[in-house]
Amino acid sequence: MEPVSTEQVTAFRRFNRYFTRRIGALDDHYLGQDRPLGEARLLFEIGDGASLRELRSRLGLDAGYLSRMTRALEAQGLVRVRVHPDDSRSRMVELTRAGRVELKEQQRRADALVADLLGGLTAGQRAELTEAMATTRRLLRLAAITVRHVDGASGDARACLDAYAADLDARFPEGFDPGALVRPEEVSGDAGAFFVAYEEGVPVGCGALRRPAPGVGEIRHVWVHPDARRLGLARRLIGALEREASERDLAVVRLDTHVVLTEAQAMYRACGYREIPRYDDNVYAGHWFEKRL
Structure with missing residues (x-):
């Protein structure tokens, strides 16, 4: 990947400073209520009830800090706060009636703040800003996702493959047999590699690389969770697999895909893959691609 420039870092930090000041994130009385943004956000996240463990993961908070705010x-x-009905070791947090009243008022004030901000723009400018914010959120989500090299037999690897198989079984007219998935030993150690993408600690995608012949790598099972699609994550995974292939001195990578996966075919072509004749006996494949590294 290309290095991040100083100008890009400066621009990002400048925007962050402006936005946090503009919405009052630094005010001890966020939205004019008698609490800082941290407590106000916690009320929002609790909503209809949540476990402390879930809140800690979702907000990325230190356990001690979350406990003090709660x-x-x-x-x-x-x-x-009460004991979780399904796990005596876990604690649930719920809003009281007073909490629900305050959250409703918080929502009203937040909506009014946004409406006031947007009121100074034309309809076209509001549409432009809304589109820009959607793009910003998508790219920030992608930037925050980490892609890690994991053991092919790990729980996260097999869970991703199970989800991948279920997706294909639903999409392929003939269904999909999980027995066609790569075996752990094919994508571990010298034989290959397995990558899992994580968003806030949760697996949301995967991809595998194996070496079917000397100097040749094969990309298998590139999958992205439905909630993380259209972010550009599949391309991130392919990039990680290609870099791994290069580090293993593989001169070419190949892959195949089903005829119904038209979006995958378009993505592979956009990533520099060219269609080639059949190179394997995969019964689910209808298109075969290759890229020289």
């Missing part, structure tokens, strides 16, 4: 809200009568 106790503060509990002391104010806005939330209650």
Whole structure:
């Protein structure tokens, strides 16, 4: 990947400073209510109820900090903490009636703040800003996803492959037999590699590389969770697999795909792959591609 420039870092930080100041994120009385943004956001995230473990993961908060904020809200009568009904070791947080009233007022004030901000723009400018924010959110999500090299027999690897197989079984007219998935030993050690993409610690995609012949790599099972699609993650995974192939001194990578996966075929072509004659006996393949590294 190309290095990040100083100008790009400066521009990002400049926008971050402006936006946090403009929405009042640094104010101890966020939206004019008697609490800082952290507590206000926690009320929002609790919503209809959530476990402390879930909140910690979702917000990326230190356990001690989350506990202190929760106790503060509990002391104010806005939330209650109880034992999780399905796990005595876990704790659930729920809004009290007073908490629900405050959250409703918070939502009203937040909507009013946004409406006031957008009121100074024309309809066309609002549409432009909305589109830009959608693009920003998509790219920030992609930037925050990490792609890691994992053991092909790991729980996350096999869970991703199970989800991949279920997707194909639903999309292929003939269904899909999970027995056609790569075996762990094919994508581990010297034989190959397996990558998993994580968003906030949760697996949301995968891809495998194996070496069917000297100097040749084969990309298999590139999959992205439905909630993480249209971010550009599949291309990230392919890039990681290609770099791995280069590091293993493989001169060419190949892959195949089903005839119904038209979006995958378009992506492979956009990534520099050219269609070639059949090179394997995969019963689910209808198109075969190759790229020289």
